[in-house]
Amino acid sequence: MTTVALAVTDGMLHFEMSLAMEVFGSDLRHMADPWYRLVLCGPRPVRVGRFRLEPEQGLDFLPRAHTVIVPGWADTGAEPPGDLVDAVRAAHQAGARVVSLCTGAYVLAAAGLLDGLRATTHWAHADDLATRHPRVTVDPDVLYVDNGTVLTSAGKAAAMDLCLHLVRLDHGSAVANTLARRLVVPPHREGGQAQFVTTPLPPPDNHPLAGLFPWALERLDQPLTVEDLARQARMSSRHLTRHFRAVTGTTPLQWLHTQRLGRAQALLETTDDTVDSIASATGMGTATTLRRHFQRTVGVPPDTYRRTFRTRTAPRLAG
Structure with a gap:
């Protein structure tokens, strides 16, 4: 019940990955014992930004985890790696709780885990995700969506909101609030809260409404x-x-x-x-x-x- 597999591959976004490692990879047994056992899983040594990571386990470990977390990755224009998609699908079929942070939703969508479900991702990628996966109801206006065994978050800070939501589900509000204070973040923001996206003006141009x-x-x-x-x-x-x-x-x-x-x-x-x-x-x-x-x-x-x-x-x- 405590094993969290962090599924990584080349090009993952280090911010979202780091959030998950901080929440689930720290030794916080003074808050709740047992705490989580975080296992970094990947097909090979991977590049994340300027860093090189050596996974502890291969992607075939994912079905053995209670929770699988897929961070976002930068190249959303490309299809997600097939071995990662297959491993995430197999983990869900084995009963794992599967979670995406930011653009990690592309992996869950490619695996078919979001078909017929409401999901979210970073607002800047919501239209593209919806176009590429029309069977998914993409909601760009929320922080995260909890479908029980499949959960998705918007980008950046919303990924932390979803991580804290998982802690709250597993260990209760008191532990989640204590962890939030340790991380100096708001203790609880509802998943349905808007992403607080500023609506920009159209770019300056010579169109008839410029003035x-x-x-x-x-x-x-x-x-x-x-x-x-x-x-x-x-x-x-x-x-x-x-x-x-x-x-x-x-x-x-x-x-x-x-x-x-x-x-x-x-x-x-x-x-x-x-x-x-x-x-x-x-x-x-x-x-x-x-x-x-x-x-x-x-x-x-x-x-x-x-x-x-x-x-x-x-x-x-x-x-």
Whole structure:
């Protein structure tokens, strides 16, 4: 029940791999005894970034483990190594709990373990994973997904969230919280919490809306309408909507809504302003409205978001 196999091959992402090694490979028997026995498994000596690793066991060890963890790897444009895919599939068939961190989801998808299931990966690769594996329901807006014996995480810090989730499942919340304090990370973030991805503006270009975006961003506190935007862009509302979809992939009002929430996120991170003040500054009207839309889109209330991303000293905006 304590054996964790870390499946590695050339090109694995060292950050996600290191997280798993820190959580499951450290001697933490003072927290829970027995702790985990981490076994590094690979087909041969592998290169991970600038480092060379010597696996303890071959990939044929994976079916003997209770939990198999597949870190992400860099070359997502290529198909995952066949021997790794076969070994992960065999481990799952043998009853192992199989976990992917970040782009390790490509391996699980190639093994068929995600077919018909909801899964996640780093938001930047979500569309590609969904296109290449249409039988997988890829959710780019969560930190991790627990399907029982198959679990997937988003990238970077979300990989730690999933590792702590596994500890919580195996040893309880008290142990997981103690470990989180040791690692100086938040003790618990729900898997359904959003990945907190900033929505960028379209790149500067000579498209017809290039001058409209900065104009609108300076007036997010005002009740802008499609007609206001069309008037500023000197085009009809119909033409404006068509250009918006071509440039941003969404409608003018949805774009405004996204930018207002993005501004609210920035203010929560960097100022001491109240939620009421931020609602007014972002054109959301009232704190109740901001909280409703923020919870629906980001996945947590504004106050929780602020506690998560808060800097130690935040300036209060004038006025």
